[in-house]
Amino acid sequence: MSEKMELVNREEQSPVAGSKAPTVVPSVDIYENDDEILLYADMPGVTKEAIAINLENGRLTINGHRKVCGSGTAQLEEFGEVEYERAFSVPQGIDINKVKANMTNGVLSLHLPKSDAVKPRQIEVQAG
Amino acid sequence: MNPRWNDLNQMFGAMDLLRNRMNRINRLFTDYDRAWGGNEGWPMANNWPRTNLYDDNDHLQLVAAVPGLAKEDINIKLQGNYLEISGTRKVTVPDGYTAHRLERGGETSFSRSFTLPVDIDIDKVEATLKDGILTLQLPKAEVAKPKKITIN
Numbered sequence: 542m543s544e545k546m547e548l549v550n551r552e553e554q555s556p557v558a559g560s561k562a563p564t565v566v567p568s569v570d571i572y573e574n575d576d577e578i579l580l581y582a583d584m585p586g587v588t589k590e591a592i593a594i595n596l597e598n599g600r601l602t603i604n605g606h607r608k609v610c611g612s613g614t615a616q617l618e619e620f621g622e623v624e625y626e627r628a629f630s631v632p633q634g635i636d637i638n639k640v641k642a643n644m645t646n647g648v649l650s651l652h653l654p655k656s657d658a659v660k661p662r663q664i665e666v667q668a669g
Numbered sequence: 670m671n672p673r674w675n676d677l678n679q680m681f682g683a684m685d686l687l688r689n690r691m692n693r694i695n696r697l698f699t700d701y702d703r704a705w706g707g708n709e710g711w712p713m714a715n716n717w718p719r720t721n722l723y724d725d726n727d728h729l730q731l732v733a734a735v736p737g738l739a740k741e742d743i744n745i746k747l748q749g750n751y752l753e754i755s756g757t758r759k760v761t762v763p764d765g766y767t768a769h770r771l772e773r774g775g776e777t778s779f780s781r782s783f784t785l786p787v788d789i790d791i792d793k794v795e796a797t798l799k800d801g802i803l804t805l806q807l808p809k810a811e812v813a814k815p816k817k818i819t820i821n
Contacts, residue, residue, distance in 0.1 A: 568773045569770060569772055569773070570760065570770060570771050570773045571768070571769040571770040572763060572766035572767065572769065573766060573767055573769055574765050574766045579763065579766060581737075581760075581773065583736040583737065583801075584736065585734035585735065585736040585800065585802055586734060586800055586801060586802045587800065587801075588800055610721065610732045610802050611721050611730050611732040611804070612723060612725060613723035613724050613728070614723060614724045614725070615721060615722070615723055616722040616729075617721060617722040618721045619719040619720055619721060620719040620720075620734050621721075644800075646735075646737055646738060646739060646798070646800070646801045647734070647735070647736035647737065647800045647801015647802065648736050648737045648801065
């Protein structure tokens with residue numbers, strides 16, 4: 542057999558790419574005010590234990606796992622087990638220690654407070 | 670090796686490669702077709718919320734993905750085997766914030782109806798909402814339940 546054929550065979554034996562839960566990009570809304578950046582992400586079926594948020598080197602990653610919901614023979618199946626995954630670049634001046642996350646009704650809310658150095662400030666003019 | 674044989678071998682090699690390519694393309698398409706792959710859908714689409722229906726002989730179980738909805742936001746109507754889920758999703762810009770990115774579809778109302786395959790015992794229906802997943806336990810009406818027949 543030629544070398545080419547062996548290569549082909551090898552790939553056919555490799556596990557099928559679709560065997561693990563498909564990765565889904567959650568829809569997000571991002572808001573900002575003077576004090577913070579606020580992010581909402583739709584992740585229905587993800588419990589707060591099944592979510593991981595990482596902030597490292599100015600990169601925010603959100604990971605969430607949803608198990609199959611429901612039991613019995615499926616008559617209709619439009620969603621299933623997924624791996625939610627999304628990454629963002631976070632601007633400088635976020636106070637990493639004060640980042641807060643909350644999970645309500647399958648929606649992740651993430652508060653990213655700005656550090657005092659980047660908050661807009663009113664400068665008072667002193668009479669001299 | 671016989672040159673003819675070599676040609677043949679090469680042709681088969683090419684066919685294998687092609688088949689492999691096709692398999693890969695097909696795989697791509699099944700992933701693409703898969704309802705929960707890629708985007709999770711928008712409330713304005715008429716197939717929102719995404720719904721599963723299961724049958725475990727005695728019950729039907731309907732599971733719908735309704736992120737961001739509180740139980741007050743959802744109306745469930747059941748008549749015989751006709752089921753309707755409707756409501757409004759309140760996604761509004763919080764006060765004093767400017768929006769940078771809006772993918773979640775804003776405030777939208779939705780309505781989706783199903784004709785269930787069997788009649789339901791309406792009095793015993795239970796609905797729960799947890800982590801953005803609405804679950805309806807729909808016990809089948811007595812006549813619709815499977816019965817075991819003993820042979821005389």
